[in-house]
Amino acid sequence: MTYVEYKQLNFFQRFAFNFKKFFKNLPGALGRFFKAIGLAIVHFFVGIGKGFKFYGSTFVKGDWATKLSYVIFGFGCFHKKKYYKGILYFLVECLYVLFLVFFGAEQLYWLPTLGTIEQHTEIVDGFPVTVQGQKSMQILLYATLTIVVTLVVFVIYISNIKDAYKHQLMKENGEKPTSLRQDARDFLDGKYHVTLLSFPILMISIFNILPLIFMILIAFTNYNGTTHINLFDWVGLQNFGNLLNVIDSAKKAQTFFGIAGWTLIWAIAATFSNYILGMIVALMINKKGIKLKGLFRTMFVITIAVPQFVSLLLMSQLLAEDGAFNMVLAFFNGGVNPHVNFLGGDALTARLTVIIVNCWVGIPYTILSMSGILMNIPEDLYESARIDGASPFKTFTKITLPYMIFVTTPQLITTFVGNINNFNVIFLLTGGAPANPDYFNAGYTDILVTWLYNLSMGSGLQDYGLASAIGILVFIICATLSLIIYNNSKSMKDEEAFS
Amino acid sequence: MIKSYKFRRHLSNTLIYLILGIMCLIWIMPFAYLVLHSLRLDGGVIDNGALLPKQLTFQHYIDLFAGNAPSGAGAATLYFPRWFLNTFVVACFSCVISTLSVLAVSYAFSRLRFGIRKRLMNIAMILGMFPGFMTMIAMYYLLKIMKLDGTLVALVLCYSCGAGLGFQISKGFFDTIPRALDEAATIDGATKNQIFWKIILPMSKPIVVYTVLTSFIGPWTDFILAKIIMGDDTTNYTVAIGLQKMISAEFRSTYFQQFMAGSVVVAVPITLLFLKMQKYYVEGVTAGGVKG
Numbered sequence: 136m137t138y139v140e141y142k143q144l145n146f147f148q149r150f151a152f153n154f155k156k157f158f159k160n161l162p163g164a165l166g167r168f169f170k171a172i173g174l175a176i177v178h179f180f181v182g183i184g185k186g187f188k189f190y191g192s193t194f195v196k197g198d199w200a201t202k203l204s205y206v207i208f209g210f211g212c213f214h215k216k217k218y219y220k221g222i223l224y225f226l227v228e229c230l231y232v233l234f235l236v237f238f239g240a241e242q243l244y245w246l247p248t249l250g251t252i253e254q255h256t257e258i259v260d261g262f263p264v265t266v267q268g269q270k271s272m273q274i275l276l277y278a279t280l281t282i283v284v285t286l287v288v289f290v291i292y293i294s295n296i297k298d299a300y301k302h303q304l305m306k307e308n309g310e311k312p313t314s315l316r317q318d319a320r321d322f323l324d325g326k327y328h329v330t331l332l333s334f335p336i337l338m339i340s341i342f343n344i345l346p347l348i349f350m351i352l353i354a355f356t357n358y359n360g361t362t363h364i365n366l367f368d369w370v371g372l373q374n375f376g377n378l379l380n381v382i383d384s385a386k387k388a389q390t391f392f393g394i395a396g397w398t399l400i401w402a403i404a405a406t407f408s409n410y411i412l413g414m415i416v417a418l419m420i421n422k423k424g425i426k427l428k429g430l431f432r433t434m435f436v437i438t439i440a441v442p443q444f445v446s447l448l449l450m451s452q453l454l455a456e457d458g459a460f461n462m463v464l465a466f467f468n469g470g471v472n473p474h475v476n477f478l479g480g481d482a483l484t485a486r487l488t489v490i491i492v493n494c495w496v497g498i499p500y501t502i503l504s505m506s507g508i509l510m511n512i513p514e515d516l517y518e519s520a521r522i523d524g525a526s527p528f529k530t531f532t533k534i535t536l537p538y539m540i541f542v543t544t545p546q547l548i549t550t551f552v553g554n555i556n557n558f559n560v561i562f563l564l565t566g567g568a569p570a571n572p573d574y575f576n577a578g579y580t581d582i583l584v585t586w587l588y589n590l591s592m593g594s595g596l597q598d599y600g601l602a603s604a605i606g607i608l609v610f611i612i613c614a615t616l617s618l619i620i621y622n623n624s625k626s627m628k629d630e631e632a633f634s
Numbered sequence: 635m636i637k638s639y640k641f642r643r644h645l646s647n648t649l650i651y652l653i654l655g656i657m658c659l660i661w662i663m664p665f666a667y668l669v670l671h672s673l674r675l676d677g678g679v680i681d682n683g684a685l686l687p688k689q690l691t692f693q694h695y696i697d698l699f700a701g702n703a704p705s706g707a708g709a710a711t712l713y714f715p716r717w718f719l720n721t722f723v724v725a726c727f728s729c730v731i732s733t734l735s736v737l738a739v740s741y742a743f744s745r746l747r748f749g750i751r752k753r754l755m756n757i758a759m760i761l762g763m764f765p766g767f768m769t770m771i772a773m774y775y776l777l778k779i780m781k782l783d784g785t786l787v788a789l790v791l792c793y794s795c796g797a798g799l800g801f802q803i804s805k806g807f808f809d810t811i812p813r814a815l816d817e818a819a820t821i822d823g824a825t826k827n828q829i830f831w832k833i834i835l836p837m838s839k840p841i842v843v844y845t846v847l848t849s850f851i852g853p854w855t856d857f858i859l860a861k862i863i864m865g866d867d868t869t870n871y872t873v874a875i876g877l878q879k880m881i882s883a884e885f886r887s888t889y890f891q892q893f894m895a896g897s898v899v900v901a902v903p904i905t906l907l908f909l910k911m912q913k914y915y916v917e918g919v920t921a922g923g924v925k926g
Contacts (some may be wrong), residue, residue, distance in 0.1 A: 331742040338796070422650060425651070437905060440912075443855060445897045448893075449897060
């Protein structure tokens with residue numbers, strides 16, 4: 136189809152065309168995605184190969200001091216009179232060895248079994264003494280820490296070899312090693328990125344990456360709050376099997392598919408209701424001839440500005456059985472309070488209420504972003520359409536709507552992914568209620584992430600392994616969605632950009 | 635013909651005013667209810683079926699800040715002033731740390747060129763795709779092992795440590811500042827450090843203010859992380875989880891009005907700060923656009 140032909144289609148035909156194109160492109164996009172992953176893996180191994188080559192060839196070419204620094208950190212630097220660096224490297228080695236001897240080695244030893252000693256009593260000198268059992272969780276966490284530290288030390292080790300070889304070459308060329316002062320100055324100029332990034336990266340490694348690795352590992356264990364509180368074991372992919380295998384592990388799998396279905400419905404309903412209603416209101420506010428635009432906009436922005444937990448808690452109170460909404464209903468009900476339980480009674484009511492309240496929370500965001508876009512549509516487009524005799528409805532469907540949809544598609548996708556992870560609205564409004572007896576520790580309005588919360592931090596049956604497995608699945612869903620659509624929308628942009 | 639066109643336009647405009655008016659009412663009403671009922675004289679959850687309070691009083695605000703337990707409260711009492719102070723302290727510390735790390739990371743990614751830059755940015759993107767509280771739970775164990783769980787230090791660490799990952803907006807701003815400035819400064823003998831502090835930062839006031847405000851507001855509005863870390867001990871609560879505690883089944887009947895008052899007390903300053911932040915955000919984005 137050529138560009139001209141495309142322009143002649145009406146809105147619905149275009150939508151159908153784009154819809155078809157999206158799904159036709161989907162295999163290609165998936166293919167590109169996996170190809171990129173494959174390439175990344177290949178690059179990774181090529182990099183490792185190069186590393187080995189460097190490791191070997193440097194050993195062959197190095198003088199005796201460089202060779203010795205393969206065993207003793209910093210010896211090469213020290214020998215070439217770069218004292219402070221040599222001492223630092225050596226200190227790192229000493230500290231690491233101490234760390235391993237007194238702490239790390241034991242953790243690594245217990246890692247394959249995750250501990251076997253339960254709490255028991257021993258007879259010492261004729262008296263019974265309670266011996267504390269091992270805690271698998273602690274072992275796993277410490278072992279992860281040991282592995283991360285080892286990786287860091289390995290990087291330092293390699294840079295020690297590189298430095299030793301560099302200084303050897305410098306000596307052969309008759310150059311002098313740089314002084315401490317010069318190096319320090321370099322950290323404020325040429326190597327400024329190291330100075331800037333080292334603190335944030337350290338913090339992110341400790342408080343984001345380490346916990347993340349730990350939780351990913353937990354997904355392969357049977358750690359739960361009922362039968363494996365202190366000691367647990369590796370179980371391989373059992374948790375994923377429990378989630379996906381409908382036949383054998385009926386309850387967990389049933390819960391997973393039930394909740395995944397509702398999560399999908401919720402994400403679609405929440406995203407599109409906000410999008411469409413928000414667009415309509417934004418159009419109304421920005422219509423020509425409407426005064427007090429600023430006032431209306433401010434009214435809606437204020438509701439964004441109020442902290443979300445305040446507005447959600449307030450809403451949950453207004454919707455409670457003895458709340459204000461029921462009082463308003465009583466007014467229409469001839470003074471009798473109907474005591475409708477919006478959030479905890481009937482599954483359908485609760486679900487609808489959650490979606491409607493989410494509109495109340497989310498529409499102002501859409502209005503805010505849409506208003507900016509609407510003001511950016513070139514006025515002359517409308518002008519020429521009017522001169523050609525187009526009706527207001529025609530200008531809307533032919534100019535405003537296509538423009539808006541084109542500009543806001545990426546935003547729509549981010550909102551969609553955001554809604555899959557929309558913890559606050561569900562948790563603060565219903566907390567998953569009404570409870571579903573057929574589900575494994577979940578209710579009718581629970582979405583995947585709130586179920587994850589129930590399983591790991593909430594009350595009731597806790598199953599940390601299962602929770603981590605859910606987290607990984609959610610990550611896979613969200614990451615693939617964003618990557619595929621990100622690739623696709625970029626290609627879409629190139630093909631038919633509005634100019 | 636002309637007349638009917640005008641008439642139709644008037645009609646549709648009136649209709650739109652009507653709809654917008656009603657919608658504004660729907661959106662503002664709950665907050666109006668919140669404010670009015672925080673001033674309501676008689677206690678309890680509902681006021682004998684009346685939507686509008688009959689008598690107004692500031693007593694609940696006074697009680698809230700004096701830490702007075704409302705009449706009929708049991709032995710377990712809640713102490714709002716402490717929560718307010720907690721949140722303020724946490725917000726100040728995490729604001730300083732996260733602003734510094736966000737600015738450092740975004741400057742490094744935007745203006746400096748080094749080998750692993752692209753790779754680090756990709757890692758940051760992937761880390762951002764994991765559901766937030768997968769890490770929160772492990773973070774809780776980590777803090778527990780460090781013996782920090784339930785303390786304010788833990789909160790500061792949690793709020794500010796991941797902050798470096800949110801570099802996109804300020805990086806976008808730094809990207810728009812012409813590189814010719816850096817080059818000119820380098821020729822004059824300035825180091826990268828001096829360029830950052832003396833040239834780029836003074837030019838980036840809107841985005842610096844935006845970053846400061848977002849990281850200050852964060853602890854006031856965050857709910858879930860604080861809840862996970864603080865557990866059941868109410869002394870170190872922040873306002874968000876404290877207010878939720880007030881309407882939990884245990885306290886709801888006695889603390890409901892203090893909850894309303896507390897919500898107003900938290901919402902008003904945060905709303906003002908947010909509006910200010912929005913202004914700086916728009917300023918930062920548009921100013922950046924013009925320069926680029």
